[in-house]
Amino acid sequence: MMREAxxxxxxxxxxxxxxxxxxxxxxxxxxxxxxxxxEMPVTRQAIVKHLVVLSRAGLVTGQRTxxxxxxxxxxxxxxxxxxWIAEVGSRWDxxxxxxxxxxxxxxxxxx
Amino acid sequence: MMREAxxxxxxxxxxxxxxxxxxxxxxxxxxxxxxxxxEMPVTRQAIVKHLVVLSRAGLVTGQRTxxxxxxxxxxxxxxxxxxWIAEVGSRWDxxxxxxxxxxxxxxxxxx
DNA sequence: GCTGCGTGCAACTATCGAGTTGCAGCTTAT
DNA sequence: ATAAGCTGCAACTCGATAGTTGCACGCAGC
Numbered sequence: 553m554m555r556e557a558x559x560x561x562x563x564x565x566x567x568x569x570x571x572x573x574x575x576x577x578x579x580x581x582x583x584x585x586x587x588x589x590x591e592m593p594v595t596r597q598a599i600v601k602h603l604v605v606l607s608r609a610g611l612v613t614g615q616r617t618x619x620x621x622x623x624x625x626x627x628x629x630x631x632x633x634x635x636w637i638a639e640v641g642s643r644w645d646x647x648x649x650x651x652x653x654x655x656x657x658x659x660x661x662x663x
Numbered sequence: 664m665m666r667e668a669x670x671x672x673x674x675x676x677x678x679x680x681x682x683x684x685x686x687x688x689x690x691x692x693x694x695x696x697x698x699x700x701x702e703m704p705v706t707r708q709a710i711v712k713h714l715v716v717l718s719r720a721g722l723v724t725g726q727r728t729x730x731x732x733x734x735x736x737x738x739x740x741x742x743x744x745x746x747w748i749a750e751v752g753s754r755w756d757x758x759x760x761x762x763x764x765x766x767x768x769x770x771x772x773x774x
Numbered sequence: 775g776c777t778g779c780g781t782g783c784a785a786c787t788a789t790c791g792a793g794t795t796g797c798a799g800c801t802t803a804t
Numbered sequence: 805a806t807a808a809g810c811t812g813c814a815a816c817t818c819g820a821t822a823g824t825t826g827c828a829c830g831c832a833g834c
Contacts, residue, residue: 647690
């Protein structure tokens, strides 16, 4: 199986500033770019760009209310990424287990 | 809490080619750059660079045996990344839960 | 109307990073 | 010793992207 890795998600998570934005959205709840600007050392424009990237990756969704746009978090892609990581880790462990098995099997039926 | 995100790990996971390298290492077990080259559409040098990045992130370790260097996977940083992701997700859920609680609390003791 | 606040688009800079090619050095076996 | 195979270093190209500044548009309230 091993569903192909969601490229956009990992790319989105790569940038520290973007991770901070994501974290703030998760903690504060639906937030606007202008609000986020006050808690970060970069321009609103920069934050907007990050939100666009996060949005394309499906990690957040924007909802317009009046004149401001509030962004909320979406868990699914996040969970998929987490799952991909876990699967790589388990592949390694499976290999180790299989190897150990081979070693153990040699003892009983040694020539 | 929320331990600061391991920057190097997420940076390492951002590149598709690098993820493929990591995956191959996990599946094949300790592997050399030259072996990996045969399964990928890029130069050995490119793979070496990726292995260096993965190594700096602590995701793999190289072990020299004679003239070749075999790289194996290391789970810990991988798990940390997975944990970071999970924590962001749960922050969001906690917020939702807290919000729901507020709504529920309003009913019994409404003025 | 005008003022304020929030969003959206565009152009520009500058840095980073993925990939290549070329060459040198070290092991192993013939 | 010499040939073959694997590693390591260096220089270079080229595209992507994080961040900035500047300006225009739209919705609110006085």
